[in-house]
Amino acid sequence: MTLLTALSGQPASVHHSNHGHYQRVYQQLYNEAPNARELAHEFLQNQLAQVQHAASELPDTPEQLPAWVEQRCTAVAGQYAEYLEQRQQGRPRRYFQNKAHALYVLQRVAPTKYVDGAWLYGLLRYWQDQRFDGLLTTYLEELGDGEAAQNHVVIYRKLLSDHDADSEAGVEDEHYLQGALQLALGLSAEQFLPEIIGYNLGYEQLPLHLLITSYELSELGIDPYYFTLHVTIDNAGSGHACKAAQSVLSLLPLGEGRDEFYRRVAQGYRLNDLGAGTTAVIEGFNLQDEVVAMLERKRSFGQHMHSDYCRFEGKTVNQWLAKPGQIGDFLTALEDKGWIKRNQDPSESRFWQLIEGAGAAMFGAFSGYEKQVLHDWIAGSWVSPQRVPPVRPGRGSPVSREQHRPADPDTQALVESLWQLPDEQQINTLIPWMTARRHCLPVGLYATRRFIQLRARLR
Template sequence: MTLLTALSGQPASLTHSAQGRHQQVYQQLHGETQDATELAREYLHDQLALVEATDCDLPEAPEQLLAWVEQRCAEVAQAYADYLEQRRQGGPRRYFQNKAHALYFLQCVAPTKQVDGAWLYGLLRYWQDQRFDGLLTTYLEELGDGEAAQNHVVIYRKLLSEHDADSEAGLEDDHYLQGALQLALGVCADEFLPEVIGFNLGYEQLPLHLLITAYELSELGIDPYYFTLHVTIDNASSGHACKAAQSVLNLLPLGEGRADFYRRVAAGYRLNDLGAGATSVIKQFNLQDQVVAMLERKRAFGQHMHSDYCRFEGQTVNQWLAKPGQIGAFLKALEDKGWIQHNQDPANSRFWQLIEGAGAAMFGVFSGYEKQLIHDWIAGEWVASERVPPVRPGRGSRFAREQHRPADPDTQALAESLCNLPDVQQLNALIPWLSARRHCTPAGLYATRRFIQLRARLR
């Protein structure tokens, strides 16, 4: 066999390092375990303690929030205009060195994006209270109002799938922190209501990195629709940013507890600063390191799978793969023997020919993302003569082929269970299906649409 031939299709559990606390909390809360509430409560207390003494840029008086949101939006708009002018004058991309860098970013933020809106889940029980209307509208819009083409989690999962970049291999514990926080807030919404409202206020502000990310993904041939969708719905005039500020005002106590409530809102707002943010994830990327780390993860499965036909620096492939920490030297040996030609079309490299193309000996060994890493690492400063055409944001057209799917048993069972229930009982029975784990399933999408219908009827 040739290099790493048997490494595809390995169980995910074998490719991960030991789980850290954030990942464990994330998976247990997302899996809706029985002790979820106690776990979420303890986790939130710990994370709030970390931000207790940190700075906060919220205005001192809550009455200033709407003006504060407008000012922040204006500053972001100006900063983005400056970025566009730099690009028009020939400036380089600010974020992504190449397509592999962009896919790395999409993978690292996936744990957060795949629980989009989860911090608001626990507020669904307040569907009769008009003070929560802005927050519930925000959550239901994160769920696409029950339409797959607009459901944020469905969109993001399809984005990863389109580029074969949906593996969790290589993710660090810190990449799960924000998602774990959002799930925990959703589970403990009653006890941490001010913190939920404050977190929502911070999360729904339009950040500069969202605009730049969408622009540069398009340049690299990656559909930016997930990000452009958030640009439009997080606007300061009528979107989620405005609703977030107004919700703080709607829910502030009128009496003695007002100051303490707003203090807790600020604490929830500061939770947004924890974990690996978008720009820090982008800065962490090193192409050489990522190639070595990816091959190291595969090394253990390929160390006994090769013949002794080829030798590099006197060692067989199996010998190079036998011990951890040798991948960097092995790649250098491949380069020295001419199997890798840097700063050229990767098609000129024998190593790449084993990976990609008709009859490639290692076809299927590497995922789309892993191949992109290797491709961009070999290509280096080489630039293809054909420019990748920018991708315009999709509008759900790629979901059209899903309209004629076989009946889903969960959806059928849910619909049947609702048949003889009064409207209020139906609505309450639907709420569990709007959780982070379920809302993106066929039954969850149906439940979201039905929830919206019943809520409108009962208001």
């Protein structure tokens, strides 16, 4: 029995259809399980088999890559200019119907964002090889060069936390696939180097959805900094997209292995197509369905918490919540009774008054995201006369280096362990603290800064 079979409970040939499989792989790899490297290798082999015969977008020869990247970036810029012109002419938002829709998407892409850059982790061991400089620069910039306010994972976690939307409830198994791929690649540098380079080439291209997402999040009062940061660093001129193309050429074999290497680069590139991409997640949102699904997830917690004095269609609230599949009819009963007034200011609905406001009977029962879903569902076509001012990209939480060292025992222990070591041994000691799980912690941020210092000194 393979590791993947053990995780999925199904033969490896059908593991992709088994609910919960990708999440379990993701968690095993993220939490650095003892068998993580073996699992990563097997998982990648299975996923590469899925894209083996897929068409390739890459140019025929690697020498054409820089021009290809530039052309793609130019095309995206033109499409974005067209989008902006449409918006100025009064067209509605293209992606997000409302704030609840935006938060829904941010939640479901979170498993991928929480391991941002992880596919490059295994390349840290090549810190002395100049051919890897572009890839290592990309990884270190994903880590914010060890500064919390620039660390991509720290920024994304803060973004969700600020809107009380950091729950995993509602995140489905397919949303863990890309994150699992990134973690697996990061643990498999020796066996899958061409695939890592190809995956990086695909992931670091500037997509149109990144630009539109940034624009529309700002309109909805959500800080777009995580996304605007990627717009600037993924550019074709000098950013990650450019470095990705240059890295293919830098690491391309000079001998007969060249064609096979580039074929494997193309395979790695196609791994980006697996799972639910951002636009698919955006298109998968239905506000009515999400309201019902959200309340269904909470049903078991609230089915015994309500009094019996209030009845709707002859049933108490506890009876409505007693069995699955009744939420939709319950909402209809609340509307018929006048407790919910759709397409009006939610503050006029008695149901909303129980949830939000001073002295609300159910204060604290719903997260910020859950309240936003209910608010936008009730509001419907109603538009508040109070305009939400656009949010300009922030700079994350200002966290100084001095805040990390004295208070964090892991950082203290790491500093002490480095004290007597030569510089090169220090680097080898630091690398394990720069994994996807650790680099966003105080000790990981310190390790990243120290790694950068030592690498510069020894080069």
